[in-house]
Amino acid sequence: WAIVKDYSVYSRLLKHVASLVIITSHETQLRATQLLRTINKAYSKQLIAKEKVPLGLPPTYYASKGLSFHYAYATLRHRWKRLNQTLETSQWLGLQLLDPSYCNFFKEVTGPSPAYAWVHCKEDSDEDCETLLFQAGIIARA
Incomplete structure (x- = not known):
């Protein structure tokens, strides 16, 4: 609710x-x-x-071993880092802050690796963020 x-x-x-x-x-x-x-x-x-498989290895390593959940985490984590680095340099768009948290599946603290991102306009004058994103070539659900 x-x-x-x-x-x-x-x-x-x-x-x-x-x-x-x-x-x-x-x-x-x-x-x-x-x-x-x-x-x-x-x-x-x-x-x-x-034995325990460490996180932080390249996705191709996990794929070669058939570790699909590790592969998915590594792939999404890599994409999240790239998106974060890209939007850090932006004057107009920002990304929500996600802290590392404990993962019940991997039984350790992991960095953020979400499948989606909450992007926001940094300027208060930008009332319609969806239009701004669309003009930048990004299709958003708002």
């Missing part, structure tokens, strides 16, 4: 949530969740049998 005072923020939020719900049925989401749980159990058993 959320209380949103600004009607324009509310309408954009409603549009975003509706697009997420419409895209994938609940039955499909449930099947995917069950499948991922099964994969996670098998993956965890495989890792317990071996």
Whole structure:
């Protein structure tokens, strides 16, 4: 639940949530969740049998060993670092700050590696950030 005072923020939020719900049925989401749980159990058993695999290696290393979750983390982490470096130099756009946190899957503190980014306009005068992003060649969901 959320209380949103600004009607324009509310309408954009409603549009975003509706697009997420419409895209994938609940039955499909449930099947995917069950499948991922099964994969996670098998993956965890495989890792317990071996020695601990360190994070921070190139994605190609994990791909060659069949470590799909490590590969996904390394790939997304690399992309996040590149995006962060790019937007740090921008005068107009900024990225949300994400601190390292404990990962229950890897059982250690990991750096941020989200699959999406919350980009914001740094200037208060930029009322329509979506248009600014579109003019820069970035298609955004706002």
